[in-house]
Amino acid sequence: MNAKKAAEVHRFLSVAAGPLAYGPATARLATVFGAKLDHQKSINAAHTLLSVLNTHLQNREWLAAEHATIADVSNYAYIAHAPEGNVSLEEYANVRAWLQRVESLAGFAPMQATATGLAA
Secondary structure, three states: OOHHHHHHHHHHHHHHHOHHHHHHHHHHHHHHOOOOOOHHHHHHHHHHHHHHHHHHHHHOOOOOOOOOOHHHHHHHHHHHOHHHHOOOOOOOHHHHHHHHHHHOOOOOOOOOOOOOHHHO
């Protein structure tokens, strides 16, 4: 992998540790586990992230390269489970298509779903 693609992978690992963690993952913590967090703030952060990702994925299949990388894997689970935190994926067609591509990877094993939030 060239340096530019490696930098993109690192960028999306940072997204997983930052905006993803404080957006969709935090929103899910509030609904699934009853965590005393600012649920609305995390929902708003999730939609900001999803909007950026939806635009980013407009003309590409994967987050950081022409093929799946750890960047895709590290961002997948909490985006796929965002509805459990009351974060709708409805308006993010490119994100939903990307989720399907990740799910079609050989050896894919999903995180167990929780029937809560919009996923109830």
